[in-house]
Amino acid sequence: MCTRRNPTVTRIDALVHKAREIADSAGIQMSPHEIDILEFATEWAPYGGNDEEAYVRFGLTTREFHTRLIRLLGSPAARALGNSTIAKLRDQCIDRLSRPS
Template identity: 70%
Template sequence: MSPFEIDMLEFAAEWAPYGGNDEAAFLRFGLTPDQFHRRLTHLLASPAARTLDNATAARLRQQCADRVGRRSGR
């Protein structure tokens, strides 16, 4: 796992109880909300997700699905 990916997971886990923080994610990572959530979805499907507790990983998967689905019109 790269330092960037570790930082993304830590950031997402920190903000998970609050529903995320798209504005801070853009400022910190330079990614649009859609880009951030798609990359996070990929990370959560990888062994990297084992660094998170199950409840946090599940919450983040749901947040990503909601955000990506909402932006794609689903």
């Protein structure tokens, strides 16, 4: 039986792999946790994010998660995600961070 991977998941895997390569070539240390945050955010971006799952998966409040994500989006490694993905994620972060706690 042949199983096919979802093309969106394959694209996200490729982008995250490229982000790791850029970070490595620039001598930037990205922890596996930071890479997981970028991957998770990119997966959920088309759906507007998933704050509840972010808490379960990373143990971070909505504010903590989006604060870390917006910092990661400014890193050279995030460039591999592409301008439109970065803009979408940054907009989601700004929206979440502007909401009252």
